[in-house]
Amino acid sequence: MKLSIIGSGYVGTTIAACFAELGHDVVNVDIDEDIVAALNDGRSPIHEPGLDELVAEHAGDRLRATTDYEEILDTDATFLALPTPATDDGSIDLGAVKAASTSLGETLAAKDDYHLVVTKSTVVPTTTEEVVGPRIAAASGKTVGEEFDIAMNPEFQREGTAVEDFLAPDKIVLGAHTDRAYDLLDDIFAPLVERADEPPVVKTGIREAEMIKYANNAFLAAKISLANDLANICKEFGVDSAEVLDAIGLDSRIGSAFLGAGLGWGGSCFPKDTAAIIAAARGRGYEPRLLQAAVDVNDGQPERMLDLLRERFDPEGKRVAVLGLSFKPGTDDIRGSRSIPLVEALLDAGADVVGYDPVATENMRELFPDIDYADSAAAALVDADAALVATDWDEFAALDEQFDEMREPVVIDGRRIVTRRDGIDYESLV
Ligand SMILES: NC(=O)C1=CN([C@@H]2O[C@H](COP(=O)(O)OP(=O)(O)OC[C@H]3O[C@@H](n4cnc5c(N)ncnc54)[C@H](O)[C@@H]3O)[C@@H](O)[C@H]2O)C=CC1
Ligand SMILES: O=C(O)[C@H]1O[C@H](OP(=O)(O)OP(=O)(O)OC[C@H]2O[C@@H](n3ccc(=O)[nH]c3=O)[C@H](O)[C@@H]2O)[C@H](O)[C@@H](O)[C@@H]1O
Numbered sequence: 001m002k003l004s005i006i007g008s009g010y011v012g013t014t015i016a017a018c019f020a021e022l023g024h025d026v027v028n029v030d031i032d033e034d035i036v037a038a039l040n041d042g043r044s045p046i047h048e049p050g051l052d053e054l055v056a057e058h059a060g061d062r063l064r065a066t067t068d069y070e071e072i073l074d075t076d077a078t079f080l081a082l083p084t085p086a087t088d089d090g091s092i093d094l095g096a097v098k099a100a101s102t103s104l105g106e107t108l109a110a111k112d113d114y115h116l117v118v119t120k121s122t123v124v125p126t127t128t129e130e131v132v133g134p135r136i137a138a139a140s141g142k143t144v145g146e147e148f149d150i151a152m153n154p155e156f157q158r159e160g161t162a163v164e165d166f167l168a169p170d171k172i173v174l175g176a177h178t179d180r181a182y183d184l185l186d187d188i189f190a191p192l193v194e195r196a197d198e199p200p201v202v203k204t205g206i207r208e209a210e211m212i213k214y215a216n217n218a219f220l221a222a223k224i225s226l227a228n229d230l231a232n233i234c235k236e237f238g239v240d241s242a243e244v245l246d247a248i249g250l251d252s253r254i255g256s257a258f259l260g261a262g263l264g265w266g267g268s269c270f271p272k273d274t275a276a277i278i279a280a281a282r283g284r285g286y287e288p289r290l291l292q293a294a295v296d297v298n299d300g301q302p303e304r305m306l307d308l309l310r311e312r313f314d315p316e317g318k319r320v321a322v323l324g325l326s327f328k329p330g331t332d333d334i335r336g337s338r339s340i341p342l343v344e345a346l347l348d349a350g351a352d353v354v355g356y357d358p359v360a361t362e363n364m365r366e367l368f369p370d371i372d373y374a375d376s377a378a379a380a381l382v383d384a385d386a387a388l389v390a391t392d393w394d395e396f397a398a399l400d401e402q403f404d405e406m407r408e409p410v411v412i413d414g415r416r417i418v419t420r421r422d423g424i425d426y427e428s429l430v
Contacts, residue, residue, distance in 0.1 A: 027064050105138060116184045175204050224264065228297050319407070325356070347371070
């Protein structure tokens with residue numbers, strides 16, 4: 001089939017390359033010329049394991065990119081993979097979705113036959129029906145459900161395993177209103193369903209599909225926050241939280257995934273998606289207390305870590321190493337990273353901060369240009385008065401004699417990754 005994808009960031013590039021791998025003919029439309037040039041050169045504009053190989057293999061053949069919306073006319077369906085960031089009050093910013101929907105509508109005005117528009121972006125319930133559809137209709141002069149259909153297909157890929165997650169999904173969710181839209185979606189996803197060994201395909205309404213995405217992320221974020229709440233209680237009683245969480249994870253009704261307690265969740269999606277669905281619920285007059293509590297617990301973890309440091313000394317004038325700057329291991333992405341509130345609070349307290357991350361240093365430097373950055377964890381530890389471990393990079397588990405180079409061997413571990421031993425003043429956050 002011929003597919004167009006508007007937006008070629010983390011999601012748009014991954015799904016474009018994967019759809020090409022599945023045999024579809026794909027064109028990516030993006031307003032960023034560098035991204036378009038990279039894709040047409042056979043290079044992935046983002047770093048994801050396995051993506052460079054797929055882009056290199058299919059670019060110039062079943063995969064191409066353009067800044068020209070006109071190329072959509074030659075395709076059967078368009079996926080919208082546009083950013084949906086949070087505004088200052090946490091609610092969803094639909095600026096890019098609105099602009100692209102209007103551009104798509106203006107383009108589709110010239111199309112003679114049927115077209116399917118699929119929202120891939122994470123959007124609050126009713127957005128596809130009340131924002132995307134009407135904008136395309138107004139700009140194209142066409143009618144939803146007649147000359148074109150709208151649909152919603154949420155994406156569950158994680159950064160760092162995006163290709164693998166897309167090609168071997170736990171489920172595929174297809175939200176639509178018409179048989180024609182479901183039939184086309186079936187054709188698009190048939191090669192994936194076959195390759196992935198028949199994962200469940202959930203056929204549902206459009207706003208249900210939109211909500212499934214938020215419910216999925218909210219549940220995972222809340223699960224981590226509940227693990228953190230329980231782990232904080234464990235700490236008060238001198239109970240080993242890892243043993244408790246490992247044991248409850250053996251209950252098949254609970255499951256062991258996403259019970260990793262520590263400094264909490266960050267990233268480009270859990271923080272913005274929990275904020276967006278909370279704001280949307282409030283907008284309808286419902287107060288989502290449990291979700292708000294999940295956010296509050298998450299916001300409290302960095303402060304608890306700093307308390308453990310303050311119990312030892314006032315950070316003013318002390319050199320503090322922050323080990324791990326990315327929001328999780330395996331990525332250079334620092335969006336929503338839990339290391340950010342740590343660095344901010346340390347700077348506020350007058351500490352001399354040195355950061356280290358295997359890959360995220362340059363991104364962090366843009367946010368905090370004035371702190372020191374070390375080339376290795378070992379270098380960050382030299383003459384430090386304390387080390388705060390913020391990300392669970394494997395290499396931190398191997399640190400040992402490097403701690404002997406610290407002025408004061410105070411190690412506060414936000415991810416339970418460092419091996420405790422005599423000679424280190426070690427304390428785990430949970
Ligand atoms: N990053 C992730 O791992 C996941 C993201 N999502 C959701 O997918 C959506 C997209 O997220 P990302 O790919 O991370 O965003 P991104 O910011 O990496 O990429 C968005 C792309 O859209 C382009 N763009 C913006 N306005 C445009 C317009 N008018 N016309 C054409 N292109 C335009 C930008 O240049 C950029 O390349 C969001 O709603 C996000 O919540 C869902 C699951 C996973
Ligand atoms: O909507 C999205 O963008 C994506 O958000 C998350 O994916 P991602 O943000 O890439 O990363 P995760 O692996 O889920 O980790 C998120 C955060 O939770 C933290 N985490 C994760 C697991 C855990 O047990 N404990 C924990 O603190 C990680 O350190 C990280 O800061 C979801 O897992 C994806 O399914 C979803 O598609």
